[in-house]
Amino acid sequence: MDLSQINPILLVASLMVAATPILLAAIGELVVERAGVLNLGVEGMMITGAICGFAVAVETGSPWLGFLAAAIGGAALSFLFVILTQFALANQVASGLALTLFGLGLSSLLGQSYVGIKPPPTPDLHIPLLSDIPILGPVVFSHDLILYLGIAIVAGVWALLKFTRAGLIMRAVGENHDAAHALGYKVVRIRVMAILFGGACAGLGGAYISLVRVPQWTEGMTAGVGWIALALVVFASWKPWRVLLGAYLFGGITVLQLNLQAAGVAIPVEYLAMSPYVITIVVLVILSADKSRAPGSLGRIFHATS
Amino acid sequence: MTILRRTLLAGAAAVTALGMATAAGAQDDKTKVGFVFVGPVGDGGWTYEHNQGRLAVEEEFGDQVETVFVENVAEGPDSERVMTQMALNGADLIFTTSFGYMDPTINVAKKFPDVKFEHATGYKTAENVSTYSARFYEGRAIQGLIAGSMTESNIIGYIGSFPIPEVIRGINSAYIQAKKVNPDVQFKIVWVYTWFDPAKEADAAKVLIEQGADVVLQHTDSTAPQAAAQTAGGVYTFGQASDMYEYAPEPRISSIIDNWAPYYIERTKAVMDGTWESVSRWDGIAEGMVGIGEITSAVPDDVKAAALEMKDKIASGEMHPFTGPLKKQDGSDWLAEGETADDGTLAGMNFYVEGIEGEIPQ
Numbered sequence A: 001m002d003l004s005q006i007n008p009i010l011l012v013a014s015l016m017v018a019a020t021p022i023l024l025a026a027i028g029e030l031v032v033e034r035a036g037v038l039n040l041g042v043e044g045m046m047i048t049g050a051i052c053g054f055a056v057a058v059e060t061g062s063p064w065l066g067f068l069a070a071a072i073g074g075a076a077l078s079f080l081f082v083i084l085t086q087f088a089l090a091n092q093v094a095s096g097l098a099l100t101l102f103g104l105g106l107s108s109l110l111g112q113s114y115v116g117i118k119p120p121p122t123p124d125l126h127i128p129l130l131s132d133i134p135i136l137g138p139v140v141f142s143h144d145l146i147l148y149l150g151i152a153i154v155a156g157v158w159a160l161l162k163f164t165r166a167g168l169i170m171r172a173v174g175e176n177h178d179a180a181h182a183l184g185y186k187v188v189r190i191r192v193m194a195i196l197f198g199g200a201c202a203g204l205g206g207a208y209i210s211l212v213r214v215p216q217w218t219e220g221m222t223a224g225v226g227w228i229a230l231a232l233v234v235f236a237s238w239k240p241w242r243v244l245l246g247a248y249l250f251g252g253i254t255v256l257q258l259n260l261q262a263a264g265v266a267i268p269v270e271y272l273a274m275s276p277y278v279i280t281i282v283v284l285v286i287l288s289a290d291k292s293r294a295p296g297s298l299g300r301i302f303h304a305t306s
Numbered sequence B: 001m002t003i004l005r006r007t008l009l010a011g012a013a014a015v016t017a018l019g020m021a022t023a024a025g026a027q028d029d030k031t032k033v034g035f036v037f038v039g040p041v042g043d044g045g046w047t048y049e050h051n052q053g054r055l056a057v058e059e060e061f062g063d064q065v066e067t068v069f070v071e072n073v074a075e076g077p078d079s080e081r082v083m084t085q086m087a088l089n090g091a092d093l094i095f096t097t098s099f100g101y102m103d104p105t106i107n108v109a110k111k112f113p114d115v116k117f118e119h120a121t122g123y124k125t126a127e128n129v130s131t132y133s134a135r136f137y138e139g140r141a142i143q144g145l146i147a148g149s150m151t152e153s154n155i156i157g158y159i160g161s162f163p164i165p166e167v168i169r170g171i172n173s174a175y176i177q178a179k180k181v182n183p184d185v186q187f188k189i190v191w192v193y194t195w196f197d198p199a200k201e202a203d204a205a206k207v208l209i210e211q212g213a214d215v216v217l218q219h220t221d222s223t224a225p226q227a228a229a230q231t232a233g234g235v236y237t238f239g240q241a242s243d244m245y246e247y248a249p250e251p252r253i254s255s256i257i258d259n260w261a262p263y264y265i266e267r268t269k270a271v272m273d274g275t276w277e278s279v280s281r282w283d284g285i286a287e288g289m290v291g292i293g294e295i296t297s298a299v300p301d302d303v304k305a306a307a308l309e310m311k312d313k314i315a316s317g318e319m320h321p322f323t324g325p326l327k328k329q330d331g332s333d334w335l336a337e338g339e340t341a342d343d344g345t346l347a348g349m350n351f352y353v354e355g356i357e358g359e360i361p362q
Helices: A008-034 A042-060 A063-087 A092-110 A136-140 A145-163 A165-175 A177-182 A187-213 A225-235 A240-262 A269-290 B002-026 B046-064 B077-088 B099-111 B136-150 B165-181 B198-210 B224-232 B261-273 B301-316 B343-347
Strands: B031-036 B065-070 B093-096 B116-120 B129-134 B155-160 B186-191 B215-218 B236-239 B252-258 B280-283 B290-293 B333-335
Touching: A008 A042, A008 A136, A008 A145, A008 A165, A008 A187, A008 A225, A008 A240, A008 B198, A042 A063, A042 A092, A042 A187, A042 A225, A063 A092, A063 A187, A145 A165, A145 A187, A145 A240, A165 A177, A165 A187, A177 A187, A187 A225, A187 B198, A225 A240, A225 A269, A240 A269, A240 B186, A240 B198, B031 B046, B031 B077, B031 B261, B046 B065, B046 B252, B046 B261, B065 B077, B077 B093, B077 B099, B093 B099, B093 B261, B099 B116, B099 B129, B116 B261, B136 B165, B136 B215, B136 B236, B136 B252, B136 B290, B136 B301, B155 B165, B155 B198, B165 B186, B165 B343, B186 B198, B198 B215, B198 B224, B215 B224, B224 B236
Parallel strands: B031 B065, B031 B093, B093 B116, B116 B129, B129 B280, B155 B186, B155 B215, B215 B236, B236 B252
Antiparallel strands: B252 B290
16 A cells, blocks of 8 residues: 555545536525436436547537536526426426436437547646645646536536526425415426526536546437435535535545545445445435435425416 | 436336337248347447457348347346347347356346347356357557557556446557566556446546546447547557547557458357357467557557457467466466466456555456
């Protein structure tokens, strides 16, 4: 065992990268669920975002246009979910699962001609002064924009839910849609916006995998991250900062355990391999001891006449 | 979320099954061949090559066969349902193409004695279950030679999937040859516990590179480690299961190519002729089941020549990658001078050879 082989600066830097796809997808889903909708199609929206972003980035040579396309692609797929659940009043669980299946199929179709192609590199920011601080600079201030965008979205969602009237209305819709409707709020319209936001975030998360973390296009490349994001929202008791904590814990321990393995630490590999799941769940379950619960109308179908 | 995920998979299987049922109703005199895949056919590696084999079967027999496949089938109980569904839908021959399908294949085969099953890389056979695999370790020996010659940091990274004999055999085989050409070489092995997860494979490659590896060998199915190595720069890799030539001439400097087509055609023919029998096939470079992809210009000529010479010697039987004197990791004797390993030991290999650091997860 030789722990000195692990470079803590590189470790922290790569854990932030590893955590970002989960973080983006989870914060989007958090908004959707706070508005009272359960969208299980996160995996499908992520993979659709991954290929839309990849394709556009390759065609235009601009990773930023790629990320924009990924957000639009994810939102477009979630619009399918909107039609099914908000207008046709279909079952949300079934629709969400269908969305995942559809997204996986659609993405492999779209991705046929993009296998083995190298995307344009996503540049890391170099912030004058900040990036030059020893240790802290390379760890915190030398990543790509999307990584910071993820953190900014978490902060924005937290502020929205906690301080604004819009956030209050959204929570009302999620807690009791009949009461919100009686008060005159447009339940369906608010939910549609939340779902589209969730789709866009998931799409960004997917593109982060195909453009930054791997970077390449491979069929099925999200490999279940969307499901982890879904679970994370529940374990984080629908609270934005806990989603951030959970995503960083999960991403961090995933990278850390690989590092420990490579350094030859004498902990059995099985324990290392399951540690990201176990530790994340344990920490978030302990945190959720404050009796937070799911939004009251989560997953229920709303119809104004009923 | 487990329950939901299961529902999803069940849904996926049901949708596929529906498609297969319709197809089967139309033509019943055709020989129907099913394939169960662990990853997507577009993974660019393991499953891609099995699918090429499937396409070759279609090409060879045209109207006489019908092939069906289900991709992304999780190892374990889910695969059992997929196989059962295939058998119920009239498949005559089913290829199950991942190690983790071993027990499910045996279980389903018991229920359908008239259906022939072929399980890749496993060791359990039955009257209607054959096993087949390729001697990938022959290719690994050549990789080891090239890797040992190319590394400057003397650290070779190895991304392991699951600690099963097939993977351990590959590690040992590569290590033995790398050590021969470079006595200072060290292997860093990381287990990712997945066959296909591009993000995780890329992370593993990055970690190995960060810890000093300048050659990365992989035993997982996607091309993600190649992309990670390309981004890092100055790192060499090898195509795994498929040529992965899109990453040549660097980082990919050679590859092991699985060629399943001849075997799939032969076995389908046997079912058509009614001559199918349970076998345990294990072919290597000589039979063409294992191919060595082009060694690129990044490799010096003398190393390339040595690698090609080794390939010829293995093909002719002049050389066996596991030839004594060899000791096990714990220092106990394994093979005496000139002795070669028998297939039984190789098939169940669960120990490292002397010099590899770390323990095999149990």
